Amino acid sequence: MNRTLRSVFPRCNPLYRSRRTMSFHFGTTEYAACFNNLPTPDPVRLRQSALTYLDSFDRQLWYDSPMTTILYGKKLKGGTMVTTINALGEENGSQWLASSEQVEMLKGHIRDYDSPYKDLRKPMRQIEKILLSDEYAGFLVGNQCLDFMKQDGITEIEEAIMANVVEQRLNDLLLRDEAHGKVLINRQAIYVSCVSNFTNFLDLFRKTIRSLEVGIPCVILGRTNTAQHAYRWAELLVQLCVQHGIDPGMITFLSCSLEDIKDIIKSCENYTGNLYTTSSREMAAEIMKSYPKVVASTGGPNTMVATELTDAVKNAIQISATIESSGQCTALRHCVVPKTAHDGELMSIFDKTQQLETGTEAVEKSVFAGIFAQPKGTQPPSIGYNVHNEVDAYIKIENTLPQPGINEFWRKVVVDFSKLDIEDDANLDCVASWLNENQPISLAVNGPRKDSIALLLRLFERTGMVVNTVGSCDNPEMPPALTCQARPQEAEIFGEFPPRSDLKNYTKA
Missing domain, CATH: 3.40.605.10 (Aldehyde Dehydrogenase; Chain A, domain 1)
Structure with missing residues (x-):
């Protein structure tokens, strides 16, 4: 032309x-063959x-x-x-x-x-x-x-x-x-x-x-x-x-x-x-x-739902939130935890996070989830958050879900914890509605193996999430899931979509 x-x-x-139908379309035999060898x-x-x-x-x-x-x-x-x-x-x-x-x-x-x-x-x-x-x-x-x-x-x-x-x-x-x-x-x-x-x-x-x-x-x-x-x-x-x-x-x-x-x-x-x-x-x-x-x-406010707070689950929260000093699109922003969780326990999640001065230091030490010390390039949250005593991390703990449209604070570790009884169907429906309204990139669900898969399926059926990851807190063969994992080379489905009702405000396709 x-x-x-x-x-x-x-x-x-x-x-x-x-x-x-094209041979390169998702789900075809030739598409699947592209991931071998x-x-x-x-x-x-x-x-x-x-x-x-x-x-x-x-x-x-x-x-x-x-x-x-x-x-x-x-x-x-x-x-x-x-x-x-x-x-x-x-x-x-x-x-x-x-x-x-x-x-x-x-x-x-x-x-x-x-x-x-x-x-x-x-x-x-x-x-x-x-x-x-x-x-x-x-x-x-x-x-x-x-x-x-x-x-x-x-x-x-x-x-x-x-x-x-x-x-x-x-x-x-x-x-x-x-x-x-x-x-x-x-x-x-x-x-x-x-x-x-x-x-x-x-x-x-x-x-x-x-x-x-x-x-x-x-x-x-x-x-x-x-x-x-x-x-x-x-x-x-x-x-x-x-x-x-x-x-x-x-x-x-x-x-x-x-x-x-x-x-x-x-x-x-x-x-x-x-x-x-x-x-x-x-x-x-x-x-x-x-x-x-x-x-x-x-992007979107990546979320984890944890029904138990074992040490392994708390470590998964810390890694997910601090990866690249919250500089990766799948970094954790919001976490639903049991209603019985203690505030001090949640604040302590970042106690062992390594503080870094430069990226070179991270490469030398093989660190991937450190926090930069008070980076000049990003502004901290102004109201309602508690700052950690040792590292540049900000935490809010409430008994409700965050307001829609929460700021993601790129390159600043900020986590909203929602203390909810997730076994209550009404609360589960509220979480599903929040996920649909805010459309995170990634959802991770952690709990006892016998419960976590069923919980993820219940959320999957109620939401339009693209990246869903499930883990356990009691089975070494199924460790806690992170929000920040992606393996496209292994045919993992990965999509970064805004809420469907607002799709045309951000992208043509």
């Missing part, structure tokens, strides 16, 4: 599908690669080689110079924001560029191997650690090594079905809005490289904070693509003010496809105001 027709009939969906990562080597990179990192580099817009493989300098900040609110580098002339150049490229490719699997998979090699895996983990203060970037790369193979196979099926005339892939440029805590897997591999594989140009959006690590992988990816003979116009990085990014997206709307973002609901709603073709994965 030529550009004129595309501007009149913009294809909002990445695919036009026929009415026939996956590679086995070596976490020891990955950690050593990261530590080697961190030990040799020169902090002046991100000042001497500032972030820039990348257009057709060229770095555009000469706009407005600003400083960048890390997850703790500390300056960590410099950034050239595009000038007005450069913004117009970007608009022209996005409007006029047509992908010359339909199948880039061979070079992109060669590039992917390079990115996951010892040379660059440490680069990816280390930069994320330095910028976002990611404590456990190793597990993310482990997941990528396995899940990437699954998604490569799904792309194989997609391109096969296109060749057979079953689908038509829309190769208008997409936007990738980077998420700070999982950008190496979600943004670099799942959104960008998988799209490039099938010939879709990618426009990567800069961030207003923790921007350095996503820029560094985008810069490296452009270099590797050029080395492998791929047209550099396929990848564009926008180092622009937020106002200019909104202007570019709005003015090029008829020439571009979806904007993919993993963000808060508030951020997704804000993006939708400027650009309706948003496919958003959004």
Whole structure:
């Protein structure tokens, strides 16, 4: 389809599908086969690669080689110079924001560029191997650690090594079905809005490289904070693509003010496809105001229901709440506990949590659920919460469920405990209604094995939850469940949806 027709009939969906069932659809035999015979990562080597990179990192580099817009493989300098900040609110580098002339150049490229490719699997998979090699895996983990203060970037790369193979196979099926005339892939440029805590897997591999594989140009959006690590992988990816003979116009990085990014997206709307973002609901709603073709994965107040508070269950609560210093989308925000639970017992859950100064310290000590000491980048809750005596954690204990729309306090450990008799059907119905109204990403249920599965089923039947995990407090073969576990490489269903009634406020699909 030529550009004129595309501007009149913009294809909002990445695919036009026929009415026939596709081989890559969920639940088909070929879909299930994509999860077999996956590679086995070596976490020891990955950690050593990261530590080697961190030990040799020169902090002046991100000042001497500032972030820039990348257009057709060229770095555009000469706009407005600003400083960048890390997850703790500390300056960590410099950034050239595009000038007005450069913004117009970007608009022209996005409007006029047509992908010359339909199948880039061979070079992109060669590039992917390079990115996951010892040379660059440490680069990816280390930069994320330095910028976002990611404590456990190793597990993310482990997941990528396995899940990437699954998604490569799904792309194989997609391109096969296109060749057979079953689908038509829309190769208008997409936007990738980077998420700070999982950008190496979600943004670099799942959104960008998988799209490039099938010939879709990618426009990567800069961030207003923790921007350095996503820029560094985008810069490296452009270099590797050029080395492998791929047209550099396929990848564009926008180092622009937020106002200019909104202007570019709005003015090029008829020439571009979806904007993919993993963000808060508030951020997704804000993006939708400027650009309706948003496919958003959004957060929610992840919840655990525990019918008994054994030491193992309390440990599961602590890990779920403090993972990445509450910097993971599945971190616990709300916990239903027995009505008989003592307030002091709940406050003591965080007594043994390790306090950290930097992400590098976490990588060195293999910590993944530590709390950063009073991070400057996040604000604590103001009313109604008790602060822990030793670590930067905030707790509210009530005999009722929280009010709808509770703040998730990104990168700040905050937990609302609801003391309820969950065996009372009326209380169970109230919990189910609360889950439906607030739609957490993840629900974990813990209790005696003979009861916990039945309790989860009762909640499952009453709710629209996507991620449901069950554990026990009395069977070593079924340890307590966490809210913060996800294994997409093992076909686990994982979805980040807002409440169904509000879905269109945040995402088109």
